[in-house]
Amino acid sequence: MIGIIPVNNGDPLAAIQDFLKRLLESGAVEALYVPLQVAGGTVAPALVSDASRLSQANPLAPLMPINGARAVSAITGKKPTARLGVVLRSCEIRALYELVKLQQASLEGVTVIGLDCPGTYELPDFNALGRKNGSMLIEYLAAARGGRTPTFEGISLRPACQMCVLPTPEHVDIAIHLFGVDVQKGIPVVLDEALAERLSLAPATTEQVSGHQEVVERLVAGRTQERQKTLSDIRSHLASNGSIAGLFTECIRCHNCMTVCPICYCKTCLFRTAAFDHPPEHYLLAAHQKGAVRMMGDTLLFHMTRLNHMSASCVSCGMCTSACPVEIPVGAIFSAIGEQVDQAFNYVPGRDLLEPLPLVTFQANEWTEIGEAR
Amino acid sequence: MENQNGYEPKIVAFLCNWCTYTGADLAGTSRLQYPPNVRVIRTMCSGAVDPVYVLKPLIDGVDGILIGGCHPGDCHYQTGNYKTRRRYVALHEILKASGFDERRVWLRWISASEGQKFAETITEMVTAMKELGPNPLREAWAV
Numbered sequence: 298m299i300g301i302i303p304v305n306n307g308d309p310l311a312a313i314q315d316f317l318k319r320l321l322e323s324g325a326v327e328a329l330y331v332p333l334q335v336a337g338g339t340v341a342p343a344l345v346s347d348a349s350r351l352s353q354a355n356p357l358a359p360l361m362p363i364n365g366a367r368a369v370s371a372i373t374g375k376k377p378t379a380r381l382g383v384v385l386r387s388c389e390i391r392a393l394y395e396l397v398k399l400q401q402a403s404l405e406g407v408t409v410i411g412l413d414c415p416g417t418y419e420l421p422d423f424n425a426l427g428r429k430n431g432s433m434l435i436e437y438l439a440a441a442r443g444g445r446t447p448t449f450e451g452i453s454l455r456p457a458c459q460m461c462v463l464p465t466p467e468h469v470d471i472a473i474h475l476f477g478v479d480v481q482k483g484i485p486v487v488l489d490e491a492l493a494e495r496l497s498l499a500p501a502t503t504e505q506v507s508g509h510q511e512v513v514e515r516l517v518a519g520r521t522q523e524r525q526k527t528l529s530d531i532r533s534h535l536a537s538n539g540s541i542a543g544l545f546t547e548c549i550r551c552h553n554c555m556t557v558c559p560i561c562y563c564k565t566c567l568f569r570t571a572a573f574d575h576p577p578e579h580y581l582l583a584a585h586q587k588g589a590v591r592m593m594g595d596t597l598l599f600h601m602t603r604l605n606h607m608s609a610s611c612v613s614c615g616m617c618t619s620a621c622p623v624e625i626p627v628g629a630i631f632s633a634i635g636e637q638v639d640q641a642f643n644y645v646p647g648r649d650l651l652e653p654l655p656l657v658t659f660q661a662n663e664w665t666e667i668g669e670a671r
Numbered sequence: 672m673e674n675q676n677g678y679e680p681k682i683v684a685f686l687c688n689w690c691t692y693t694g695a696d697l698a699g700t701s702r703l704q705y706p707p708n709v710r711v712i713r714t715m716c717s718g719a720v721d722p723v724y725v726l727k728p729l730i731d732g733v734d735g736i737l738i739g740g741c742h743p744g745d746c747h748y749q750t751g752n753y754k755t756r757r758r759y760v761a762l763h764e765i766l767k768a769s770g771f772d773e774r775r776v777w778l779r780w781i782s783a784s785e786g787q788k789f790a791e792t793i794t795e796m797v798t799a800m801k802e803l804g805p806n807p808l809r810e811a812w813a814v
Contacts, residue, residue, distance in 0.1 A: 535768065540770035542808075587809070587811070589812040590812055591814060597730050598814075601726045604765050605762065608765060634765055641760055658757075659754060661743065664756055664760060668756065668779055
């Protein structure tokens with residue numbers, strides 16, 4: 298059903314905080330994963346067990362310092378330790394579902410709370426904005442209501458958010474609507490009836506929820522165009538630069554993209570093992586073979602390996618782009634390539650927990666032409 | 672090993688112990704002729720060929736890579752080669768999308784009794800790689 302979170306004194310953030318408090322106090326969850334405000338105006342994700350801490354909760358801040366799927370993986374593991382509530386954006390939820398399929402997180406006893414997301418900012422931009430404008434909340438919610446990108450002078454959304462085609466949470470236990478919503482009249486929330494009763498939420502009126510669908514469609518249409526444009530730019534680079542190597546010439550091999558990637562879950566990445574600690578002669582031999590060899594080696598191999606490991610599950614959260622110190626559009630490159638891999642398997646990462654990962658399943662009678670002489 | 676144009680392709684072959692490697696052995700003991708352009712690496716199953724094993728030589732400039740496995744349904748480990756096939760599809764898509772020439776990476780099912788098929792496959796692959804010309808990554812140092 299669709300319930301309504303009442304907004305008092307024109308303060309939607311307090312209404313959300315109050316809703317989260319009720320979740321915790323009613324015993325529906327024992328702890329909540331949610332961003333908390335910290336001194337200096339920024340937010341940091343936290344696991345909260347004391348409801349009084351939730352007066353600092355701010356899931357409406359347009360900032361995503363980490364992809365929360367990693368955090369949920371850390372607090373659930375193979376078996377969850379408690380009844381948890383996790384407040385996430387759509388790309389975090391999709392990454393989480395991929396991690397569940399990869400057996401790196403569990404949803405048993407976990408209440409997934411998703412929010413509509415108009416987009417997020419790079420951390421330095423967010424901080425600069427906060428210093429200048431104070432609260433971004435009014436403009437952020439107005440943008441969500443109108444289905445447009447928030448406008449703050451001189452600052453754009455993270456590149457991944459500018460081309461996000463899945464800004465609403467799907468397959469969640471609780472979905473909080475912001476798109477098309479006049480928050481002053483209450484915030485619609487989709488949840489099951491028993492939970493609505495437990496939290497004593499009144500049902501939403503038709504008027505309160507009528508704008509949502511249309512606004513989402515309009516926003517997604519615009520972002521889809523943006524995504525197609527960005528990805529086709531990347532694809533023409535891939536075709537013209539003599540392969541992907543041209544796009545990673547500036548890579549400094551800091552491995553930030555791998556560190557922040559929610560899908561890259563290996564406890565020890567192959568590229569952090571001794572496998573590529575070559576003896577000195579190796580480099581000289583490689584130099585002799587090609588006339589010169591890039592130091593340190595294996596940069597392209599690192600990216601190709603990562604593509605091979607995670608591109609089918611890439612949810613386009615763009616954390617890799619945000620983490621890249623030399624501004625390589627890693628996320629767009631991986632999205633462009635991952636999309637083609639997913640098309641081959643008719644797979645959409647993070648869409649449905651019941652869809653098996655393309656590389657852990659098979660059918661005996663598929664691609665039967667492969668392996669035979671042409 | 673060089674032809675008139677000075678180009679002889681280098682091929683790395685990952686062959687499964689139970690079928691294709693034994694098939695290659697049969698080609699040898701049957702004294703079948705095939706071009707000497709291939710370097711064979713034995714693996715326990717085609718499903719044990721991590722795509723990284725394919726990517727590394729490809730980026731280093733090897734011209735062709737062959738993965739050889741048992742026919743579908745005949746895997747010594749029941750389902751290894753079905754998984755190989757999916758990985759191969761994914762790898763091909765990644766190579767294509769990344770601007771590599773995916774025609775340099777082959778997967779063939781060759782059983783232990785198909786020595787002839789192994790010799791033919793190598794001959795066919797060497798011809799195909801000559802048509803493609805040298806792997807451009809052979810000269811690319813900044814990778």
